[in-house]
Amino acid sequence: MPGCLKKTLFALASLVSFVSFILIVVAMGTPKWMTGKILCKTGADLVNATDPELIKFIGEIYYGLFRGGKIRQCGLGGRRSKFTIFPHMVKKLNTGLHVMIIIFLCVAIFFSLVSFGFCILNAIKVPYRAINGPAGACLWNFLAGGFVVLAVTSFMAAVKLHHLTERIANFQENIFRFVILEERFEDCFWICVASATSHAVNLLLIAISGIHFPKIKTKTEEVNVTAEDIMY
Template identity: 85%
Template sequence: MPGCFKKTLFALASAMSFVSFILIVVAMGTQKWITGKILCKTGADLVNATDPELVKFTGDIYYGLFRGGKVRQCGLGGRRSKFTLFPHLVKKLNTGLHVMIIIFLCVAISFALISFGFCILNIIQVPYRAIKGPAGICLWNLLAGGFTALAVASFIAAVKLHHLTERIANFQEIFQFLVLEEQYEGSFWLCVASATAHGVNLLLIALSAIRFPEFKTKTEEANVTAEDIMY
């Protein structure tokens, strides 16, 4: 029973590691990390637009790690455009920080796959002490979850401290745009879910280290008599 319990926990941990890997890949591939509302300040100032009229000067923006799009509203209707962050737009941003986010996520993908492999090895009981046991799985989950958390924290810093949305909105624009609101979207929360999955894995591995008492059936002592010896 204890062996089956541990194998079940390792199977769940391997599934969580694989799910974490998928979540990061999907998050990097989709481009809805941030959505927001942008105001064409220059156009609104030119016509002295009041609050009811500001709707005509309010557009939308969305972007991810590699590309995005926006709708410019400067009083003459919306104009849609798409952009890519590499190779030109990234030069206007905090290049080092943005590249670090991508590197952190790539490293997290590698460690998530390694954690998945270690879980499989523990399920089939590969007889190598350097591999067998929960310590290796905990290590790789800590690294994978840590790098994912670093990527999430770096992205938040880029948005809040380095005004990432405002820089993107004003890239190659004659008019000035202000960010009215911005919110994190599905791709961002996928990375948060990936880091959470590794935290759940640590809990599962901790449970696998619990030793359950083994119940053994008591064998009846044989009563040897003189008659048994004679016969």
């Protein structure tokens, strides 16, 4: 492949790696990975609320990896509150799994920056070692994307298998018990999915840069030199 096009592909790959880094940082800092509707079951049972009256007992909840908030509806109007996952709430959750999600994302941030650096290196010169060349860039992108996938999968497992939303909704609730009516993965979750997808795009760009196209040579016309040409 022509050097100019190859450098352009690696420059584009470096840009994608940097965008992936930004996406992960934004996702980790935003408290809206999950939103849902919560029913104050204790309050609804006390008054034997029927379907039209249940709306007075349905609140909302949202949370991310570090903080969140909820609106409690127990028949007396909505009460807003905010909470932080660390240091106290995490003890009531699956601590190991939650910490692993954060670690996976931190490692993905590191490898995204490494991928960014090595893609720039490939764009400005041809490295002499395989780990610095296209094979190395593929390795760093694969690792970064793989750790993002592990983080996303672990978060889904925490929500679906370990009932993360219900545990958070009932944290320090001594009187009322809340049940989950609805759960939705929000923008920050899908931002992480987009980050993993961007590394897959990088792998495709690097693979394209390794294709060797045949060089197009222009056929030169043969010039017949005669004795008269030499004389003149």
